[in-house]
Amino acid sequence: MSIKSLGDPFDGDTSLTHTVSCKCESCCAEKSARAPLTDKERTIALEKQAENMETISVQDFNKNTVDSELKSSDDYFDRAIESAIVRGIFGHNDRSRRKFLKLVGTGTFASVLSTMFPMNDLKAQAKESIGKLEKKKLKIGFVPITCATPIIMAKPMGFYDKYGLDVDVIKTAGWAVARDKSLNGEYDASHMLSPMPLAMTMGAGSIAEPYIMPTIENINGQAIVLHTKHKNKRNPKDWKGFKFGVPFDYSMHNLLLRYYVAEHGLDPDKDIQIRVVPPPEMVANLRAGNLDGYLSPDPFNQRAVYEKVGFLHMLTKDIWEGHPCCAFACPLKFAKEMPNTFGALFRSIIDATEFSAKAENRAEIAKVISPKNYLNQPEVVVRQVLTGRYVDGLERKVFNEPDRIDFDPFPWQSMAVWILTQMKRWGYVKGDIDYRGLAEQVYIATDTAKVMKELGYDAPKTRYKKHTIMGKEFDYAKPEEYINSFSIKR
DSSP states (O other), rough: OBOOOOOOOOOOOOBBBTTTTTTTTTHHHHHOOOOOHHHHHHHHHHHHHHHHHHHSSSHHHHHSOOOOOOOOOHHHHHHHHHHHHHHHTTTHHHHHHHHHHHHOOOOHHHHHHHHOOOOSHHHHHHHHHOOOSSEEEEEEESSSSSHHHHHHHHHTTHHHEEEEOOOEEEEEEEEHHHHHHHTTTOOSSEEETTHHHHHHHHTTTSSSOEEEEEOEEEEEEEEEEEEEGGGGOOOOOEEEOOOOEEEEEESHHHHHHHHHHTTTTTOTTTSSSSEOGGGGHHHHHHHHSSSSEEEEEETTTHHHHHHTSSSEEEEEEGGTTTOBBBBEEEHHHHHHHOOHHHHHHHHHHHHHHHHHHHHGGGGHHHHHEEEEEOSSSHHHHHHHHHOEEEEOOSSOOOETTTTTTEEEEEEEEHHHHHHHHHHHHHSOOOOOOOOOHHHHHBHHHHHHHHHHHHHHHHSSSSOOEEEETEEEEEEEEHHHHHHHOOSSSO
């Protein structure tokens, strides 16, 4: 293994091979050793050199550079990338490189090389993957529901620490508060409902601010709950005049409830009432008779059964198997201004989501996130939700549905297009919509796939797919045709 310097690889007068006078840790170790260093010994020497570079001041760092153009560690990193590429082209033969550069000229070579390699992209990607964190202490808001499981458990189970982050996860009462605290910068990133980043980017219901959604948090995980007095009204056609709660206008809960009742012939704006109720207040409103039912996040569906005030009419997985629900999102400017911190957070969330997806981890997670500082719920309620072994408040048996709630980080852009069709169908957004443009701006699936692969997880090879909701196929390529296929719409 040869030892190289960080001289200018485009300079034909500069040798990229260390000389006998070099004083770097590696070369000193080589010269003092009686026999050639093993790879392990050389690695130890280089690690020692890297540690020293972390601790010296910028001034001292610059004094030790071999090239006065290298002013910072970023410059060094850029040079290392350029050097590796140039060396690779010449088969690491420095004599050939210098001879060629003197023949064709540095400018010509650099120009031709730039057409062959996306040099700046490579530098940016490399820095993102191993660069220093711009900010380590972060605040992430969450609403205390089981959909937030990966974001919450990443704190007590060490997933943020693993990537060098010191994260405070901050309990938030509802989605309007979460949205506003994110918009005014109180949170660096936040647990959100998957329609929210799309709505916020468009300025629907709030000021317009570009957001990105790196990951879906959970798929499935919701239910329609009815008050126990409605046990004999299982046909939605009997629900005229009912008052339903949903956690937020821009939520899958609202869109799925509207879709479900409309498929049964009810107009959600005329035949029933839909009210926004914060998830922690759902059960109390059901008990007080202010609601006849709700389509809510868990554990408040199972909590209604536990409290003997409601029963599970149906799980939302039976409306759309694998539907998206909650998500992890942040302002675009956060990712741009702190790319290394964002990258570390991105990885920790994907890691935590993949861990949550494994059935064997669910009981342990339920124990960790049930206490007062997180969900503040009886552990047995949270465990029934996460393991899928539950009672529904109607039948005297235990159901076993491991995918009652599941966790999959990949943000399918076709899901975003579906959400946009429903927002337009019910009048939350008007006019022409650039469906795919918005989906690809907010749901950054390409980046997610890249990070998933880096961490060793399987990632889809495409970003769009067809979905089936209540037996009806959604073709992401024909959003307007899809909207027009419904008889009930605004």
